[in-house]
Amino acid sequence: MEIFVQQLFNGLTIGSVYSMVALGLTLVYGILHIPNFAHGALYMMGGYITLTMMTKLGFHYWLAIIVSVLAVGFIGVLMERFVFNLLRDAPPIHDKIAAIGILLFLEAFAQFVWGADYQTMPTPYGQVVNLFGLTFTLQRILIIVSAIIVMILLYLFLKKTFTGATIIAMAQNREGANLVGINTNKVAMLTFMISGGLAALAASLAAPINLVFPGMGHLVILKAFVIIILGGMGSIPGAIIGGYILGFSESLGATYISNDYKDLIAFILLVIILTVKPTGLFAKGGH
Template sequence: MRAAARGRDVLFFQQVLNGLTIGCVYALVALGLTLVYGILRIPNFAHGALYTVGAYAAFALIGRLGANFWLALAGAAAVSAGLAVLSERLVFARLRAAPPLHDMIAAIALLLFFEAGVQAVFGAGFFRIAPLFPQILRFAGLTAPAQRILIVGAAFALMAGLHLFLDRTWTGATIVASAQNRTGAALVGIDADRVSMLTFAISGALAAVAAVLFAPIALLSPAMGELVITKAFVIIILGGMGSVAGAIAGGLVIGFAESFGAFYVSTDFKDIIAFGLLTLILSVRPQGLFGRIAR
């Protein structure tokens, strides 16, 4: 009896850790998405492709150039950030006066382009990045893969760093101000172009870091970003578009819901949980969980 209860505890801990890991990945992706939403006022569908490109960039840096994990992580962040800034400069900045429908279509087109580009270079097959710490940690009878601990630790460090940056620095404050009120920010003399580029760069880098951290657990494929980005969208709708805290909280909620759902309900349908939750909540509250009342 006691052994069975003990086994349940261990399994429970496993689910907590799994939920925390995947929740951190979602939160990092959703963070970038929500910041960019503040700038662009449209959902950047291409954001998921930045995640994919980041993972493949790291894969190439490690496999073809023999870079170590940390170097590859930094390189991937740079590549995705660069692509994000390029799409902002070449496409979104020029569509500012166009109807929102056009920005959304352009974002979709970029997504298709990046995905096909990855597939053209690397093929449609699956790849794996070796974990930085392959060992299993044991503590008080509980076991945890070190890579998962790394993901959680790194993600929380990044989130804390981002929070400090947005909260304590002038540049960070301008991003928050622009996200909340673009015209107002322009009135008080914030350089909108610079803020916009910076926000895109941060969003790309965050997506890439999330992808590279998670890559040793998941597999690389050209479509790897699709589910993650769609869930990130769910998260920012639930957490409130443009809200940093909402993105982090929402990411963790969805992460836990999935890990426990997969365990207690069915692995088959774990990917539907997030969308089912969204449908349910929007059916009752069209303005989202934290949205302002429309009428």
């Protein structure tokens, strides 16, 4: 029973990271219909920037994270302005090729600047907490709490603010949003900024548990794509719930089936769910 609860908690931790990454991905997809393959590289950049701020400039963990979120958000805006915006009227395949190009460029850049070695990120929250006979590290609790706060804030932003309403309007119909005077360029930039910021935050929170290296975004982004397909492309609740479904399946699968196959679980789950419900759990219209 203790192992089960411990694994549920681990599932909650992994799921929180996946959900944050998938949220950024689904926002961009829902609004601009761009499957941003470079999102994993933004995640990776987030990890490196936080690490550099702490180790080279001696910033406190939270301050480093804020710098990282802003910096990666800015990289997201640059990507939207100088790449995706220019390709808006190009055939859809061009977006995808450009995104893969950005991904390769950022990975090569990271390898050039920081080297290919695995690096460990220090954290002020390495303490172990005992609760009801179970051991948790503070960092894992921090990941879960931060993810929940971010999701609530994002929900309130999208539902309660005028800017949030323009994002949702644009997700439903870009042309229509343009006609009613919404500045679609601004909304697109803002969406990429939020998306990059979420990726950086997820990486900065997860890195002390995992490691920082140029390819750290690969598996995470593959799984984020699985999540947004699971949840229904462009659905925000779908991205959140899909992230946790995957997190739980992985941590329980690793314990009760085999640790060797835990990365396969995402794809097995994808096949099962799409067989039953081809449009995903929360298909469009479920906003």
